[in-house]
Amino acid sequence: MNVEIEEKYLKELAGGSRKAFEVLYMTYAPRVEYFLRGLLKNDLEAEDITQDIFYKIWSNRETIAQIDSFKSYLFRMAKNAVYNHYSHLLVKENYIEIEKNKQNYEDLIEEKIHAEDLELLIVMSIEKMPPQRKKIFKMSRFEHLSNDEIAQQLNISKRTVESHISQAMSDLRKLLVLYVITFM
Template sequence: MEKEDEYVKALSEGDSKAFEILFLRYQPRLVAFFAGFVHDDEVARDMAQDIFFSLWTNRERLSAVRSFSSYLYRMARNALYNYYDHSLVCEKYDAEQLFRPLVVENTEELLFVRELQALIDLKVEQMPPQRRLIFRMSRVDGLDNEEIAASLNISKRTVENHLTAALSDLRRMLKMALLLFY
């Protein structure tokens, strides 16, 4: 631990060798940590890379750090929060695009839209009951996550998890459908 403090101090002064030593020690741990949450090794490696990039670009701040590993995992926790916040925003946008009214210009497009809507309806029907209910409350009834949580007496995070899973299922199904149609 004493040696690690020396590496952190050297890194805060711009020592690239100290950075390399800390990187080699902690990068595999961070990748494993992230992979356990995001379930995508490439994304996990990118997130770890971003942490170390941030460490290097803000290395002067490290002189005030008491525990490097605690500091590093606090950065990792914040990166995960940002990742999930970003994912929720993307999923909400995808869902809005999925259910926005389409302007259909010809019969072929109209048939395609109807077939696609039928596939979506079928996929929604195949969802577990609670996920289906939450999805419909969100997308059909227009309730926000807090309203759904209060109505069903569950946490807002549970609502978000169900919506994330529902949108993921629909996205996978739509990718397959688009491959078949085109």
């Protein structure tokens, strides 16, 4: 478009002329959209941003006559719109990542609380066991002694050790089932 004709349409646009806006739109919108398609690699986003740019031009039409080069102004707006678009996407992705990490952190805290509660219940259950069973269980699980070693140290049969450990494990399994039903 000729510079003098463009200036004429810009002055008319500044005065509120829809006809001038339509001429400028029909002249430049396809070029802006093509430019945006090259940058964004997305036809729909390019079309949307082009519409947004021309909406802004219409909304700010009173000051449009002061622009030296409408074409340069349009392409600067397009370039800035692309920067804003990608900046918005980055903010959105960061927000999603933060929320995901926040949820993971909350899940970890909840798991830690459950683990601590369960550990406390197990300790309490062990402490409530009959003295001999408690002693044998602790030697087996916390001191990592074999059934033979426990039997030797306590002067009892290996079968008695196995029986006490088996009963202790049965008690703990019942506790775990109750815990899972109650808290999970």
